[in-house]
Amino acid sequence: MTVDEILHQYDLKHTGCRKFILSELLQSESALSEEEIKKPFPDLFDRVTFYRTLKTLEERGIIHRIVLNDNSVKYALNGHHPDQNRLHAHFHCGKCDEVLCLQGKTRFDAELPVDFVSQEVFVVIEGLCADCLHQSQPD
Amino acid sequence: MTVDEILHQYDLKHTGCRKFILSELLQSESALSEEEIKKPFPDLFDRVTFYRTLKTLEERGIIHRIVLNDNSVKYALNGHHPDQNRLHAHFHCGKCDEVLCLQGKTRFDAELPVDFVSQEVFVVIEGLCADCLHQSQPD
DNA sequence: TCTATATTTGCAACATTGTTGCATTTGAAA
DNA sequence: TTTCAAATGCAACAATGTTGCAAATATAGA
Numbered sequence A, B: 001m002t003v004d005e006i007l008h009q010y011d012l013k014h015t016g017c018r019k020f021i022l023s024e025l026l027q028s029e030s031a032l033s034e035e036e037i038k039k040p041f042p043d044l045f046d047r048v049t050f051y052r053t054l055k056t057l058e059e060r061g062i063i064h065r066i067v068l069n070d071n072s073v074k075y076a077l078n079g080h081h082p083d084q085n086r087l088h089a090h091f092h093c094g095k096c097d098e099v100l101c102l103q104g105k106t107r108f109d110a111e112l113p114v115d116f117v118s119q120e121v122f123v124v125i126e127g128l129c130a131d132c133l134h135q136s137q138p139d
Numbered sequence C: 001t002c003t004a005t006a007t008t009t010g011c012a013a014c015a016t017t018g019t020t021g022c023a024t025t026t027g028a029a030a
Numbered sequence D: 001t002t003t004c005a006a007a008t009g010c011a012a013c014a015a016t017g018t019t020g021c022a023a024a025t026a027t028a029g030a
Helices: A003-009 A016-027 A034-038 A047-059 A130-136 B003-009 B016-027 B034-038 B047-059 B130-136
Strands: A063-067 A073-077 A087-093 A099-101 A106-110 A117-128 B063-067 B073-077 B087-093 B099-101 B106-110 B117-128
Touching (some): A016 A034, A016 A047, A016 A063, A016 A073, A034 A047, A034 A073, A047 A073, A063 A087, A063 A117, A073 A099, A087 A106, A106 A117, A106 B117, A117 A130, A117 B106, B003 B016, B016 B034, B016 B047, B047 B063, B047 B073, B063 B087, B063 B117
Parallel strands (some): A087 A117, B087 B117
Antiparallel strands (some): A063 A073, A087 A099, A106 B106, A117 B117, B063 B073
């Protein structure tokens, strides 16, 4: 899936900021913060344009926001699982700050009070990724 | 458990701001935002004092922060389950904005990549509480 | 290819949330 | 009552996100 294919599929204009953001996210294994997306060309687009573009992409369901427990925000492309079972799970490495989507690799279940309805579930696992684990515990 | 008992137990001075925040949280069924805590006396304490006090209470393990998917933050008293299994689960009603702690009422399990270590898990369930459900679907 | 138009973008200004440094006040121990 | 570390208030700042408006641009149609 290319950037242009995505934009065409969602009937969005192929503008610079959209192509840039989608291109960065496509290239990345993990979810990226605004700063991380911008890193290669920090001042290529205005901050406002960036926010508005991220908002548009999110509203169209092309990307999703991940809010970590320290209030920071990362973005990732949506999988092509239409609207899954609305369980969004991510792993956050507290050392290198990498965020991984865990689509379909988690199970969650809750006993809610009577007549409470669950619409979406957001899970963030805080921990250490393999690289950082090995760095801190050699051998 | 009273405010003074809590402060004494954690060896903290019984200061105005601490007593006020703990008192509000003790009275509340659900988690409260900074604004909601302040509501009865919005200007009783400086904003900085408020933040520093919340930070202290959190560091001591008396309260915990809940970060919702819209970036807003709420606070709640910790249960007296020493350090549980590090699964923090909350329900957030998207209509009335109420947040409920779901201690011990959830099951979660994830298949992480090899050598990834989970330290803490944060879950937010977005949905509708019983009151709001009945309001939107009378009968 | 050129033109028209809705959309996107940049800029300025502002709002909210959170932090730091420092001087003053205060809780509680002696 | 005195003393002093801890807590507080104030000013200033930083990060993150939003709104209004004018200028630039993508693309549909001539």
